[in-house]
Amino acid sequence: MSTNSGQLRVPVVWSEDCLLHEPAGEVWLGIRDPGTEVPERASVILSAVRAAGAAIVPAQRHEIEALHRVHSPGLVEHLSTIWADWEAGGYARDYGRDRVVPYVFPTAALLAGLPPRLPAATHGQVGLYCYDTMTLVGPGSWAAIRAAADAALTAASMITVPRATVVPTTVVPTTGAPTTGAPTTGGQRASYALCRPPGHHAGPDGYGGSCYLNNAALAAQALRDHGADRVAVLDIDAHHGNGTQAVFYPRPDVYYGSVHVDPGAGWFPHYTGFADERGDGPGLGANRNVPLPPGTGDDDWLAAVEQLCAEVRAHGAEAIVLSLGVDAAAADPESPLQVTADGYRAAGELIGALGPVAVIQEGGYDLGSLAEYVLAALTGLQAGAGIRAE
């Protein structure tokens, strides 16, 4: 494929603050590795969407209460203060621990039925919220985490159609020049938030999997809060979005559908993402996981995407959030799926035809092909949505 096969008409929401998060690696199986969730991921995507002529829209700051619609105040407070506490505690200066990493976790085995208390020691507190050792916090992390959430909320606001107001359709930009400006208020057919860090592994009260706040869930909740009775989150990242599933599991109003590499074949997040997880209580039936074996390529992956799209239609979703992880790419180091850029383009077309879509960047770690895959998905999506590329 060619990255300039069409002008990108989907507006891109961005904040430079997303580059400030430098996890400086991840502790995997006891060893600190360089990690793959690096600032360059966002830089290469930004360059590519700019080159494709997309309008760049600044992420707008939202109140902290918007974060509390999905996450516990305790988690938000922890993320916003833990680095300062870590620094004040001398962990970096006196002990050479230059990033926040948990070492003890209040699992069921430890608590044995007792409620978790907030530990007095900072290094004891981290495991209360962070469930793995791969999701490090550094000095610039909170600024980036909040900026990514703001980008997602801004992208959601761009496709919102307020109930009380009749908004004319076709507000998608018609000029090809890269521009910077405030987002128009709602009514767009598609928007894309270039979020970093990603979000779909972050749950209501905890974080992990290189995710801190759940950008897609925040977008979906904002769409519900601003007029959509039914919303769907489609997750085509190579890994199960356990955090998004957890947020909406008991709810019938937000459908969650995910295609991902089978956790039962040994892949992260290991404990969730199985086909029999269908929702709980009133939410029963509004959750669908399609786990695929390692090595799966375009045909079976797209069949799963089609199945999820059919369920989104049946759900009656008025707005869609797409968790766009492109780590199902054949060259990606983080998953064994073998999807091509054309596969992502085809998925974008299917999803763009469903209704207004706010696209949220999730994973994707092969710096050589990442941007090509994102562009393929977005240009496919605008074609499916009937947005003309000129």
Ligand SMILES: [Zn+2]
């Ligand atoms: Zn992933």
